[in-house]
Amino acid sequence: MKSKRLFAAMICGVAVVTIAVGWLPLSGSVAQQPGTGQRAAFMQLKLQPVKDLLEAIAMEDYDKIVASTERIHLLSLDESWMVIQTDEYRQHSDEFRRAVVVTADAARKRNLDGATLGYMQMTLNCVRCHRQLRNPE
Numbered sequence: 001m002k003s004k005r006l007f008a009a010m011i012c013g014v015a016v017v018t019i020a021v022g023w024l025p026l027s028g029s030v031a032q033q034p035g036t037g038q039r040a041a042f043m044q045l046k047l048q049p050v051k052d053l054l055e056a057i058a059m060e061d062y063d064k065i066v067a068s069t070e071r072i073h074l075l076s077l078d079e080s081w082m083v084i085q086t087d088e089y090r091q092h093s094d095e096f097r098r099a100v101v102v103t104a105d106a107a108r109k110r111n112l113d114g115a116t117l118g119y120m121q122m123t124l125n126c127v128r129c130h131r132q133l134r135n136p137e
Ligand code: HEC
Pocket: 018, 021, 022, 023, 025, 026, 029, 030, 033, 036, 039, 040, 041, 043, 044, 046, 047, 050, 083, 084, 089, 092, 093, 096, 122, 123, 125, 126, 127, 129, 130, 133
């Protein structure tokens, strides 16, 4: 019971982070780099499968978790994703993909906690990559 409540709290926390992440790059990067409309449109595509993934985790729908992670993984391999050619960006992308794979693997093993942790890891990577884009060293 206690762990169930904790789990629900975790999911809510992650949902809030996910929603917040969507707004983060708007202020910084777009203002610094006008004319990135197409790139922004591609990046917006990330949101739907990520929302689907959260929903699937919350509903313990393993097939949907796997399907969402596959879509996210494919997007992350798209050339529109690899628009920035820096070591940091590549590293963030690699870590992001690893977290996506961890989530999918856990779901295939019917490991809900593992999938949730993978999702949180992935969300952390959203934030880290965006933060680095806004404040490059
Ligand atoms: C490896 C780096 C990286 C990771 C990881 C990453 N993003 Fe992004 N994201 C970008 C870049 C680059 C942009 C485009 C910024 C720009 O337009 O200048 C962007 C922009 C966005 C935008 C804004 C699009 C717009 O309308 O301007 C959203 C929403 C977004 N990302 C969501 C996410 C979510 C959700 C995650 C995690 C599931 C994520 N991103 C992970 C690099 C990343």
